[in-house]
Amino acid sequence: xxxxxxxxxxxxxxxxxxxxxxxxxxxxxxxxxxxxxxxxxxxxxxxxxxxxxxxxxxxxxxxxxxxxxxxxxxxxxxxxxxxxxxxxxxxxxxxxxxxxxxxxxxxxxxxxxx
Numbered sequence: 001x002x003x004x005x006x007x008x009x010x011x012x013x014x015x016x017x018x019x020x021x022x023x024x025x026x027x028x029x030x031x032x033x034x035x036x037x038x039x040x041x042x043x044x045x046x047x048x049x050x051x052x053x054x055x056x057x058x059x060x061x062x063x064x065x066x067x068x069x070x071x072x073x074x075x076x077x078x079x080x081x082x083x084x085x086x087x088x089x090x091x092x093x094x095x096x097x098x099x100x101x102x103x104x105x106x107x108x109x110x111x112x113x114x
């Protein structure tokens with residue numbers, strides 16, 4: 001956390017997280033407003049997850065770039081886009097595998113604690 005403060009990226013990272021949530025809400029919420037509840041699981045949720053996965057994959061290395069290279073906020077975002085180009089499927093696979101491992105670990109720990 002102190003590295004984020006030193007690089008001046010604490011606010012942009014929080015803003016990025018907020019942006020991901022807003023994108024997800026904007027893709028799911030209109031299906032509720034339109035009254036098509038059956039449309040949400042088949043259109044809204046997959047589109048929301050695809051949008052979030054795309055942004056997370058492209059900007060996966062923003063924080064390491066900002067801490068190591070210290071180029072500034074906009075330059076860090078651009079550098080992250082450049083660094084993930086050509087390896088986005090591998091980065092997405094890494095993100096998905098980390099999420100799955102986290103879910104498995106938390107399930108095992110909660111099962112052992114109960």
